[in-house]
Amino acid sequence: MKMHGSIRVAGLVASLALAGCGGSGGGDSGSSSSSSSSSSSSSGGTAPPPAITFRNQSVHDPSVIKVGTEYYVFGSHLAAAKTTDLMNWTMVADGVNNANPLFTNVLTALQQTFAWSTVNDLWAPDVVKLGDNKFYFYYDSCKGDSPLSALGVAVAESVSGPYTNKQIILRSGMTGLSDDGVTNYDARVHPNVVDPNTFFDATGHLWMVYGSYSGGIFILAMDETTGLPEPGQGYGKHLWGGNHSRIEGGYVLYNAQTGFYYLFTSYGGLAADGAYNIRVARSQAPDGPYFDSAGTNMDTVRGNPNVPFDDASIAPHGQKLVGNFQYALATGESGTAEGYVSPGHNSAYYDAGLDKYFIIFHTRFPGRGEQHEIRVHQLMFNSQGWPVMAPFRYAPLSASPTAVVADVTNADVPGAYKIVDHGKDMLATIKPSQTIRLNADGTMTGALTGTWLHRGNNLVDLALSGVIYNGVLSRQWNTNANKFVVTFSVQAPAGNSIWGARTGD
Numbered sequence: 001m002k003m004h005g006s007i008r009v010a011g012l013v014a015s016l017a018l019a020g021c022g023g024s025g026g027g028d029s030g031s032s033s034s035s036s037s038s039s040s041s042s043s044g045g046t047a048p049p050p051a052i053t054f055r056n057q058s059v060h061d062p063s064v065i066k067v068g069t070e071y072y073v074f075g076s077h078l079a080a081a082k083t084t085d086l087m088n089w090t091m092v093a094d095g096v097n098n099a100n101p102l103f104t105n106v107l108t109a110l111q112q113t114f115a116w117s118t119v120n121d122l123w124a125p126d127v128v129k130l131g132d133n134k135f136y137f138y139y140d141s142c143k144g145d146s147p148l149s150a151l152g153v154a155v156a157e158s159v160s161g162p163y164t165n166k167q168i169i170l171r172s173g174m175t176g177l178s179d180d181g182v183t184n185y186d187a188r189v190h191p192n193v194v195d196p197n198t199f200f201d202a203t204g205h206l207w208m209v210y211g212s213y214s215g216g217i218f219i220l221a222m223d224e225t226t227g228l229p230e231p232g233q234g235y236g237k238h239l240w241g242g243n244h245s246r247i248e249g250g251y252v253l254y255n256a257q258t259g260f261y262y263l264f265t266s267y268g269g270l271a272a273d274g275a276y277n278i279r280v281a282r283s284q285a286p287d288g289p290y291f292d293s294a295g296t297n298m299d300t301v302r303g304n305p306n307v308p309f310d311d312a313s314i315a316p317h318g319q320k321l322v323g324n325f326q327y328a329l330a331t332g333e334s335g336t337a338e339g340y341v342s343p344g345h346n347s348a349y350y351d352a353g354l355d356k357y358f359i360i361f362h363t364r365f366p367g368r369g370e371q372h373e374i375r376v377h378q379l380m381f382n383s384q385g386w387p388v389m390a391p392f393r394y395a396p397l398s399a400s401p402t403a404v405v406a407d408v409t410n411a412d413v414p415g416a417y418k419i420v421d422h423g424k425d426m427l428a429t430i431k432p433s434q435t436i437r438l439n440a441d442g443t444m445t446g447a448l449t450g451t452w453l454h455r456g457n458n459l460v461d462l463a464l465s466g467v468i469y470n471g472v473l474s475r476q477w478n479t480n481a482n483k484f485v486v487t488f489s490v491q492a493p494a495g496n497s498i499w500g501a502r503t504g505d
Contacts, residue, residue, distance in 0.1 A: 052399050052477055055088035056373040057081045061124035061345040063197065064360050067159045073360060073374060076123045078102055086358065086376045086394050092160060096122050102161040109165045116150040116171055117141040124345060127159065128198040136227040137163045138196040147192035147214045148173030153227055169229060180234045188243050188305060190215040191235055198222065199252045201286040212248035216241025216302060217265060219287050238299055239288050240265060245303030245314045249345040258385040263290045266344035267314065268426045272364050275428045276342035279318030280387060292318050293386060293493045311426045319495040321389045325420045325431045326366045330503035333480035339366045341430065348379060359389060366430055380472040383459050388471050388489040391499035395477035397484065404484045408473040410454040412486055414440040417500040424496050462490050469498060
C-alpha cells in the first residue's frame with residue numbers, strides 16, 4: 001500500500017530491515033474525511049445555471065472496478081467507495097474491524113493473515129470479476145516497518161461483499177526459506193507481497209503485478225478459473241525496482257489502439273513530506289520488459305544497495321505524470337488555488353461506453369497536512385503513444401452550463417496560460433505555476449520560450465530548447481475559474497510532463 005513513506009531511520013542496517021514495506025503511517029489521518037464543493041455562475045437577476053459538484057471521500061490507494069453503472073474503489077484499511085459519475089463519491093466501508101460489511105468478522109476470517117504480519121490491518125487491495133461471475137478480493141497485510149506481509153484472496157457473489165476467505169497466496173519477510181521451499185528470502189531482491197493488481201491481457205489471460213519497496217515490482221501468471229497463481233513460479237518475474245528503492249503500487253492498463261501495456265507505479269513516500277509521484281512505462285507484452293521513452297528497461301531501475309531508500313538512482317527513469325504542484329489564481333479566478341501534494345497509488349480504467357481513459361488516485365493537498373481524498377483525471381495518449389494526464393480533475397463536457405465542444409481548433413489555442421512543469425525530481429517542494437503565452441504566430445513567450453504546433457485531432461507539440469514535447473489539447477473544468485477552459489498536457493522524451501490551462505486572451 002502507499003502508506004509507507006514516512007519512516008526515518010539511521011544507518012544502513014536499520015534501514016534495510018525497515019524498507020520492505022517502505023514505511024508506515026500516513027493513511028489513517030485522512031481516511032474518514034469528506035467534503036463537498038460546487039461551482040456555479042449567475043448573470044444579473046436570472047437563476048444560476050446547474051452547478052458542477054464534487055463530493056469527496058477518502059480511500060487510500062484506490063483500485064477501481066466498474067459493475068453495471070457504478071465504479072467502486074477499494075483501498076487500504078478496508079475502505080471502499082462508489083460513484084456513478086466519477087465526481088461524487090459515497091463511502092461503502094471503512095476500517096479493519098468486525099463491523100466492516102466487506103467481510104463477516106474480518107478479524108476472525110483473516111486471522112492467519114494477521115498472525116503472519118503481526119498487525120490487524122489491511123493495505124491496498126484489488127478486486128476482479130472472473131468467469132464464474134464471482135468477485136475476487138486480493139487482500140494484503142504488512143507489519144509496516146518490515147516486509148513481513150501476507151497476500152491472499154477472498155471471494156463474494158457481490159462486489160460489495162461479504163467476502164469469504166479462500167486462502168493466503170504469498171508471504172514475505174521470513175527468515176530463511178520462503179513458501180516455495182527453494183528461495184532464501186532476501187528483502188533486497190525479493191518482493192514485499194503487497195499492492196496486488198490483477199488484469200486481463202489482450203488474449204484474456206489473467207496476471208497479477210504486486211510488490212513495494214524491498215525487491216520491487218513483480219508479476220505472476222494467474223489461473224483465470226481459480227484466481228490463484230499458476231504453479232511453479234515462486235515470486236514470479238521482476239519488472240521494476242529493488243534494493244529498497246521507493247517504488248510501489250504497480251497497476252497495468254492495456255490500450256488496444258496503441259498495442260501497449262502501461263505499468264504505472266508510485267515513486268517516493270506517501271506522506272505530505274514524502275514527494276509521492278506517479279510514473280509509467282510500457283511494454284508490448286503483459287509480463288514485460290517495460291521501458292520508458294528513453295529506452296531504459298525498468299528491470300534495471302533499482303536503488304544503490306549501499307544507500308538506504310536511494311532516490312537518486314531511480315528518479316531519472318520512467319515517465320513522470322504528476323507530482324507536487326499548486327496553481328496560482330489568475331485574474332478572474334477565486335477560491336482555494338488547486339494543487340496536489342504526494343499524489344499517488346493510482347489505478348486506471350478504460351470506459352468503453354464513454355471511450356475515455358481515467359486515472360484514479362489519492363492525493364494530499366497544500367496546507368492540509370495528511371488529509372487525503374480520491375481524485376479522478378482523464379488520461380489521453382499523445383502522438384508517441386504515451387499517456388498524459390489532464391491538468392484538472394474530471395468533469396464531463398455535458399455538465400457544462402453552456403455548450404462546450406471537445407474539439408480544440410488551432411484558433412482556440414492562442415492566449416495566456418498558467419503552466420506547471422512536473423520535472424523528474426523526487427522532492428517535497430510544491431512546484432508553483434508560471435505564466436506563458438501561446439501566440440497566434442506559433443511562438444511561445446513568458447516563463448518558457450519556444451514554439452507550438454497544432455497537429456490536428458487535438459494533438460499538440462511544444463518545442464522548448466530543441467526538445468519536442470508531445471501532448472494533447474482538451475477542455476477541462478477549472479473550478480477556480482468556474483468554467484471549462486482550453487488545456488494542454490505534454491510530455492518530453494526524458495519523461496517530464498508540463499500542464500497548461502488557459503487563463504485569458
